[in-house]
Amino acid sequence: MSVQQDKHNVSLEWIKGELDGFADLIDRTLVAPFGQINLIYIKSVTDSQTLSRHVITPFYEMGDTNAYRDYITTYPGTEEETTKDVAIELMLSGYVLLSINDVICFFDAMGTESSGVSETSAESISQGPSDALTEDLAVNLNMIRRRYQSTNLKMETMVIGDVSKTKVAILYDISRVDHSVLAELREKMNTLEVDILQATGELEKFISSDKLRILPKSIITERPDRVVFNLSEGKVAILLDTTGYAIVLPSIFNDFFTSMDDKIQFPIVGRFLKLLRIIGVCMTLWLPAIYVTLTSYNPEIVRVQVALLISGSRATVPYPSFVEVFLMLMMMEFLTEASLRLPKAIGPTATTVGGLILGQAATAAGLVGNIMIILVSAVAISNFLIPLNMMSLSIRVLKYVFLIAAAVLGMVGVVVCVVGFAMYLCKQRSFGQPYFRLFFLDNLGKKKGGEH
Structure with missing residues (x-):
């Protein structure tokens, strides 16, 4: 297929199909008496203030879709002609896809969360990134997606806690994850009944099948780079709102002695x-x-x-x-x-x-x-x-x-x-994985993920 044909195949339906499974994918239609536009973006990596100030507000103020199209397409940073691969990269980076009078363009609204992000305190290393997860789920997703820009990274969200109503996000690479682990985790999360959930340690105890264990079977980490590395290994990460730690599973005995310095x-x-x-x-x-x-x-x-x-x-x-x-x-x-x-x-x-x-x-x-x-x-x-x-x-x-x-x-x-x-x-x-496997096989679940 030629590059020109590849450009014309970038459509709203194709983008939504490629990003299927993104719980933070927003698909909106702005309607006004003079016309309408469609926009699609990933909420966790998009700056909402930039989107409101430079995309949504001008649409209603201009009163003409043709003038608005000219404004968007000539705005610095807007990408109009692009290939499928570049279109996906732009969406994962924080660009907003706009469809105006059958013209598709990508507006730069990337959001970089820097305020409120502190250095690691419990897992310090001598080299490498020093930023730590925060109590804000959106900020944590931003740090992870910036490091893991792949359409295979899927996310599911749910609310746990009859009183606390804690937002929980489950992240995994669909091409690498062991689907039996994912199915077992979903079953345990869906059947979980608890009033208040405030910490990842509480959730780790709730989803564990062995109540009398002495050794941990899931990693609780504050490092986004550790989360990203384990996602690439086919593992599942669980993020909670209001807590600065993530759960990584399944984990074996050897994982607990691995530092990101290694x-x-x-x-x-x-x-x-x-x-x-x-x-x-x-x-x-x-x-x-x-x-x-x-x-x-x-x-x-x-x-x-x-x-x-x-x-x-x-x-x-x-x-x-x-x-x-x-x-x-x-x-x-x-x-x-x-x-x-x-x-x-x-x-x-x-x-x-x-x-x-x-x-x-x-x-x-x-x-x-x-x-x-x-x-x-x-x-x-x-x-x-x-x-x-x-x-x-x-x-x-x-x-x-x-x-x-x-x-x-x-x-x-x-x-x-x-x-x-x-x-x-x-x-x-x-979660079905042998715990005392000293030398962990690379890319856990790759074969199993491909078979499913």
Whole structure:
């Protein structure tokens, strides 16, 4: 087909057919005594003030469709002759399609939401975009659509909450998504009965099939670039109005240890950083339990010098190693929670000084050993290596399970917990996807999406 023929085939019906499934697609007809015009635009990427001031108001003021057509076609930035591919790109960018006396043109009304967009606070990275999702659903859709300009990106909207009436948007790439996941999600969302919905964490709990789980099965993120990346992988994103976080599903265990920095770094560097996070998780879970095992049950596992060193550091400690570890871990939990609740101006200073004073005082008083201070610090630091907060909180809780098992059964308890934890991970599913697939296959759902 020639370029000229391609231009003539750009019509209202064709545009609406290509953008079918866009819940934010607006199709309006402006009617006046002297004539009418049709306009189509995507609301989330279009500036409503520009549309009203330069498109709608002049139509009623001029009183003549021919004069209005001349005004629109000669306005700077208006595109009149274009191909199908360019027409779709213009619509996805925020242009308004106008049909005036059978003349089709594209008016530049792109909306860029910059005010109110803040930097990320929970998922900071050293490179890459730093903007975070906001509490405004329209702003979030704008940031995502600007990064993902494809007609395959579809959106469905619904209202959840008998009282709150919270607007919810479901985004997915129809050419990549696993349709079985999408169907399961729709069924759960349509049958959801709740009075008030104010946070993505609440919705994540409602749509989860496992009510007694300890590990998250859906990513809750504040980063629009993470949402866009996962959409390209065939996953589904859920956005809520009035909250600055998005839900990404299905998610596997490996996803929670991936930072957006890993996509920017060299492949070897990215894999090394992810390995560090996995090691950090193992340290968080195992270090306190292994310390209790070595001091109370199986000191013969380590060399004599190390056993004597640990024994010497605990010479003045008046209670068993389990109590020592538990008290110090709880003290670290108190400091972590205090740092979150205190005002930002004094929070870091107060918790840092408090931790130093408590550690020094406890060691000087002989309540804990010096090695215990090193161990608790290593556990706290390694836990903070996890990029996503939900997984970090789950690991913080799980380490107490390993600690109790070590206090009761020694090394046997640690081994039983490790095997049981691995079996638990292998059993879990996230919307039908194996949860403990360490190396995630690229473009999840591409084949399944194509088959449907």
